[in-house]
Amino acid sequence: MKGEMDRLIARQREWRGDRLAVATVLRTWNSAPRPVGSHMLVHEDGRFEGSVSGGCVEGEILLAAAQVISENRFRILDYGVENETAWEIGLPCGGQLRVMIQPVGMTGFPEALFAEIAAARAAGETLSTATDLETGMTRLAEPANDDLWIAHYAPRRRLLIIGAVQIAQSLARIARELDIEPVIIDPRERFLTAERFPGMTRDDRWPDDAIAEHRPDRRTAIAALSHDPKIDDPALVAALATPAAYIAALGSRQSHAARLNRLRAQGIGDEMLQRIDGPAGLDIGSTGPAEIALSIAAAMVKAFAQSSP
Secondary structure, three states, X not given: OOOHHHHHHHHHXXXXXXXXXXXXXXXXXXXXXXXXXXXXXXXOOXXXXXXXXXXXXXXXXXXXXXXXXXXXXXXXXXEOOOEOOOEOOOOOOOOEEEEEEEEEOOOOEOOHHHHHHHHHHHOOOOEEEEEEOOOOEEEEOOOOOOOOEEEEEOOOEEEEEEOOOHHHHHHHHHHHHOOEEEEEEOXXXXXXXXXXXXXXXXXXXXXXXXXXXXXXXXXXXXXXXXXXXXXXXXXXXXXXXXXXXXXEEOOOHHHHHHHXXXXXXXXXXXXXXXXXXXXXXXXXXXXOHHHHHHHXXXXXXHHHHHHOO
16 A cells, blocks of 8 residues: 555656646644645646645635646645635634645646655655745755755655564554555564565564664654564564664563563663553553554554654
């Protein structure tokens, strides 16, 4: 399953040569439902991909995009506060947002930028663009762009799941819905099968070797779920040596206390051990694999939000 930005890039590739517009969230206030930088790609015939508001202003965006495509001229629109001169419609959530709509092409958002963003994401790199809000023209960002609006296109977030167990199946599916790329790591061949994890990246190396190879960063979460110390403990030691945003380990409070003692015996200090979320996940009273996976996913999302610069 592709992530949100990947789907938008794929749609632009499918519609290449047709007249398009791209809407971008420039700024939000209060509880606006979509973050700054969110995109919505609009075809001249009214088809679209992506979202800038979760649904509450998309109809207005489609009308404005048709005008942008027809006139080949960008627009900046404000939504959210009842004000006759500036704010056009209210958001049910009470938030406010500013949206720019540009024609796709050299007078707005260059078509080639989609391919460059895709290449950067595939390479695990962040690409930045700069937009002149006076002219509506976007290009690759340069070091001195203080007077321009800067957007950053980062690689997809990742989740390294240690242990191809039942909870991992649910967690991997949830992660993909959250636009987080799951990687399932388990040296046990009978657990790590395509039937159990269809269409997902599978790694059959021992977890410490696999984690080192995947090079976790602040956009990576690691969840040790095998419930086997021979697999989970080396994974946690390797995970703690990385800047991963979220590290979790499955188990009861009693088993987690025993796990911490084993890791202390390997020379890992208490300050470092505090990085491990154990028992894994937010306390939502979960029972069963799917609910436990949901609690872990919620804790992961919270950790990613807190680690954002």
